[in-house]
Amino acid sequence: MKTTTLKDIAKEAGFSITTVSKALSQNEHLDVSKKTKEKVQHIARKLHYTPNQLAINLKNSRTYTIGVILPTVVHCFFARVLNRIIEKAEKNGYLVIALQSNEKSSAEKKMVNLLLDKKVDGILISLSNETKDFTHLKKILSKKIPLVLFDKIEPSIDCSKVSVNDKQAAYEAVSFLISKGHKKIAHFRGDLNPKVSKDRFEGYKKALIDHGILYDPSLIYVSNTNSDYEDGYSFTQKLLAEHPDVDAIFTVTDLIAIGAINFLQKHSIKIPEDIAVFGFSNWTTSSMICPALSTVEQPSAMMGEVAVKILLEEIRMQKEQKAYNIREIILPAKLIIRQSC
Amino acid sequence: MKTTTLKDIAKEAGFSITTVSKALSQNEHLDVSKKTKEKVQHIARKLHYTPNQLAINLKNSRTYTIGVILPTVVHCFFARVLNRIIEKAEKNGYLVIALQSNEKSSAEKKMVNLLLDKKVDGILISLSNETKDFTHLKKILSKKIPLVLFDKIEPSIDCSKVSVNDKQAAYEAVSFLISKGHKKIAHFRGDLNPKVSKDRFEGYKKALIDHGILYDPSLIYVSNTNSDYEDGYSFTQKLLAEHPDVDAIFTVTDLIAIGAINFLQKHSIKIPEDIAVFGFSNWTTSSMICPALSTVEQPSAMMGEVAVKILLEEIRMQKEQKAYNIREIILPAKLIIRQSC
DNA sequence: TTGTAAGCGTTATCAT
DNA sequence: ATGATAACGCTTACAA
Numbered sequence: 001m002k003t004t005t006l007k008d009i010a011k012e013a014g015f016s017i018t019t020v021s022k023a024l025s026q027n028e029h030l031d032v033s034k035k036t037k038e039k040v041q042h043i044a045r046k047l048h049y050t051p052n053q054l055a056i057n058l059k060n061s062r063t064y065t066i067g068v069i070l071p072t073v074v075h076c077f078f079a080r081v082l083n084r085i086i087e088k089a090e091k092n093g094y095l096v097i098a099l100q101s102n103e104k105s106s107a108e109k110k111m112v113n114l115l116l117d118k119k120v121d122g123i124l125i126s127l128s129n130e131t132k133d134f135t136h137l138k139k140i141l142s143k144k145i146p147l148v149l150f151d152k153i154e155p156s157i158d159c160s161k162v163s164v165n166d167k168q169a170a171y172e173a174v175s176f177l178i179s180k181g182h183k184k185i186a187h188f189r190g191d192l193n194p195k196v197s198k199d200r201f202e203g204y205k206k207a208l209i210d211h212g213i214l215y216d217p218s219l220i221y222v223s224n225t226n227s228d229y230e231d232g233y234s235f236t237q238k239l240l241a242e243h244p245d246v247d248a249i250f251t252v253t254d255l256i257a258i259g260a261i262n263f264l265q266k267h268s269i270k271i272p273e274d275i276a277v278f279g280f281s282n283w284t285t286s287s288m289i290c291p292a293l294s295t296v297e298q299p300s301a302m303m304g305e306v307a308v309k310i311l312l313e314e315i316r317m318q319k320e321q322k323a324y325n326i327r328e329i330i331l332p333a334k335l336i337i338r339q340s341c
Numbered sequence: 342m343k344t345t346t347l348k349d350i351a352k353e354a355g356f357s358i359t360t361v362s363k364a365l366s367q368n369e370h371l372d373v374s375k376k377t378k379e380k381v382q383h384i385a386r387k388l389h390y391t392p393n394q395l396a397i398n399l400k401n402s403r404t405y406t407i408g409v410i411l412p413t414v415v416h417c418f419f420a421r422v423l424n425r426i427i428e429k430a431e432k433n434g435y436l437v438i439a440l441q442s443n444e445k446s447s448a449e450k451k452m453v454n455l456l457l458d459k460k461v462d463g464i465l466i467s468l469s470n471e472t473k474d475f476t477h478l479k480k481i482l483s484k485k486i487p488l489v490l491f492d493k494i495e496p497s498i499d500c501s502k503v504s505v506n507d508k509q510a511a512y513e514a515v516s517f518l519i520s521k522g523h524k525k526i527a528h529f530r531g532d533l534n535p536k537v538s539k540d541r542f543e544g545y546k547k548a549l550i551d552h553g554i555l556y557d558p559s560l561i562y563v564s565n566t567n568s569d570y571e572d573g574y575s576f577t578q579k580l581l582a583e584h585p586d587v588d589a590i591f592t593v594t595d596l597i598a599i600g601a602i603n604f605l606q607k608h609s610i611k612i613p614e615d616i617a618v619f620g621f622s623n624w625t626t627s628s629m630i631c632p633a634l635s636t637v638e639q640p641s642a643m644m645g646e647v648a649v650k651i652l653l654e655e656i657r658m659q660k661e662q663k664a665y666n667i668r669e670i671i672l673p674a675k676l677i678i679r680q681s682c
Numbered sequence: 683t684t685g686t687a688a689g690c691g692t693t694a695t696c697a698t
Numbered sequence: 699a700t701g702a703t704a705a706c707g708c709t710t711a712c713a714a
Contacts, residue, residue, distance in 0.1 A: 396691035
C-alpha cells in the first residue's frame with residue numbers, strides 16, 4: 001500500500017497541493033478557510049497521512065537528528081551519559097545516532113564524516129584516548145554544525161565543553177585518605193594521554209603536597225593496557241613487594257580498585273585496616289563488592305543532560321542565524337564513602 | 342561557506358548538472374568521456390563536494406539508517422547487544438538511531454512512530470516488559486519495513502526473532518546444582534510477563550522434576566519491583582526464615598543473586614557450603630565479587646550481530662522486491678561455573 | 683481564500 | 699557523449 005502524500009489528499013479533496021499543505025500546517029496565520037481546513041484534515045486522517053520527513057528534511061536542510069560519538073557504550077559511565085542524552089534529545093524532538101570510537105582516533109574521524117554526510121543538526125563527542133589531531137573537529141565547526149565535547153574534551157577547540165572536575169575530586173579523595181591517617185598512599189593511574197587520567201594524578205599529587213607528604217614517584221603505577229581489573233590485581237602484588245609499608249591505594253578507576261581489593265582479600269590483607277582503597281567513577285559493581293568501595297561519583301546523567309541542552313540551544317541559535325557564545329561547564333564530582341577506607 | 346552542489350560544479354566545469362552527476366557516479370557504464378570525468382572529479386575535489394544525502398534519501402526513499410528500541414542502555418546485556426549492533430551496522434553502511442523504552446509500553450509505541458516518521462530502513466526491538474498489545478509492531482510490518490525482535494520477543498508477531506534459549510540454560514544451571522548434591526533449591530524469579538522470566542522459571546521446574554525433586558511453590562519468590570538487588574537481599578532473609586534448610590538459590594538475574602550473596606555474607610552463611618547461589622546473565626560485576634558468582638552467560642554480542650545481520654538482509658531483499666522468509670534464531674547460552682556453587 | 687510555480691539536490695529517462 | 703526534463707514530497711513567495 002503506497003503511502004499517502006499531499007498530492008493524494010489534494011486529489012481527493014479537490015484542492016491544490018498548496019492549499020492542502022497550508023491546511024495541514026501548524027502555522028496558524030496561513031489563510032485557509034476553516035471549512036477547507038477541516039475537510040482536508042479529515043481526509044488526511046482518513047488516508048493515514050504522515051508527512052514525509054525526508055522531503056521536509058531536504059526542504060529545510062534539517063534532520064532533527066544529532067550524532068553522538070563516544071568511546072564505547074559498554075561502560076557504566078558512558079551508558080549513563082548516553083541514556084540521558086537520548087532521553088533529553090527525544091523530549092525535544094530530536095533523535096540520536098550513536099557511534100562508538102572504541103578509543104580509535106581513525107574511527108572517530110570516519111564517524112564524524114558519516115555524521116556530517118547524514119546532515120545531523122549537531123554533534124556530541126567524548127574524544128578517544130588516542131585522538132591527538134583535531135582536524136575532524138575543526139571540519140565540523142567550519143561547516144557551522146554545533147559541536148559539544150564532553151568528558152574527554154580538548155581545550156584548544158573552539159566549541160562548548162562539559163567535563164567533570166577530576167583534579168578537584170581526586171584532591172578531595174586523597175585528602176580524605178590523609179585525614180583518616182593514611183600516609184603512604186600509592187596511586188594506580190591510567191595512561192598519559194587521556195586528560196582525566198592526568199587530572200586525577202595531579203589532584204593526587206597536590207593533595208599530598210598540600211598536606212606535607214612527600215610525593216614519591218615509585219608509588220605510582222601506570223596502567224596502559226585495557227585490562228584495568230587485571231592491572232589492579234597485579235599492581236597490588238608488585239606494590240606490596242616494593243613497598244610493604246604502604247597503607248592506602250588511590251586508583252584512577254573503580255575497576256582497577258576492584259582488582260586491587262580482590263588481591264588484598266585473597267591474601268587476607270584487611271581493608272581498610274591494613275590498606276585502604278579508594279576508586280574513581282562509582283561503577284554499579286562498586287557498591288556490591290565487599291567491602292563496598294569508596295569512590296568518586298561522577299555526575300554522568302547530569303553531564304549528558306547539560307551537553308544536549310547546550311547543543312540544542314546552539315542548534316536553535318544557529319538556525320535563527322544568531323551568534324552564540326561557547327560555554328565551558330565543569331561539573332563537580334562528589335565523594336562516596338563506603339567501607340574500603 | 343555554502344556547501345557545494347552539483348550545480349556549482351556544473352557551472353565551474355561548463356557542463357550540465359546531468360553530466361556532472363554521471364561523471365561522479367559509481368555506475369561505470371554511464372557514458373561520459375574519460376576527459377570530462379576527470380575534469381569534473383577534479384573540480385569536485387577542489388570544491389570539497391560531498392553529495393547531499395538528504396536529496397539522495399528523498400530520491401531513493403532510503404536512509405541507510407536503522408532504529409533500535411531497547412529497554413535501556415544502562416544494562417550490561419543491552420549495552421553489549423547495542424555495541425555490536427552499532428558496529429555491525431556501521432560496517433555495512435548503516436547508522437543506528439538508539440531509543441529506550443524504559444520498560445514502558447506507551448514509550449515504545451511512540452518511539453516506533455518516531456522511527457517510522459524518520460523513514461528508517463528497518464527496526465530492531467527488544468520489547469518492554471509491559472508490552473501486551475502489539476498493534477505498533479503490526480503497523481511496522483504493514484508498511485513493509487523489516488522488523489527483527491530480539492531477546493524480549495513476541496512469538497505471535499510475524500517477523501524474524503533472535504532469542505536465547507533461556508529455558509534450556511536454566512535447566513542446565515539447576516541440573517548442575519542438583520548434581521552437586523543440592524536438594525532444596527529456591528528460585529527468585531522475575532515478574533510474570535517477560536517471557537525470559539517465565540522460561541527460566543520453567544527450566545528450573547523441569548530440572549527439578551526430571552531429577553525426581555518435588556517442585557515446591559513456597560520456594561519461589563517473585564520480584565516485581567525494579568530493585569533487583571534489594572529484592573535479592575530481602576528475599577534471602579525471608580527465605581531463611583521460612584525454609585531454614587534450603588541449600589541453594591537459583592536467581593533470574595545476577596543482580597538478585599548478588600543481593601542474596603551479600604545478605605548471606607553479612608550473616609556469615611558460607612557460600613557455597615551452606616547455601617549455593619547461581620545467577621543468570623553474567624554481569625561484569627559477577628566475576629568480581631567474592632565468592633565469584635556462577636551464572637549463565639548469554640551470547641549478547643552474538644545476539645546483536647545476528648539480529649542486524651538478518652535485518653540488513655531483509656532490507657536488501659525488500660529493496661530488491663524479493664520475498665523473504667522470516668527466521669527464528671534461538672542462541673544457546675552457556676554455564677559459567679565460579680565459586681558460588 | 684486559493685492556486686501557480688519555483689526550489690531543495692539528486693538521479694533516471696529520454697532526447698540530441 | 700552530453701543535456702533537457704521530470705520526478706521524489708514538501709514549502710513558500712507571489713499571483714489570482
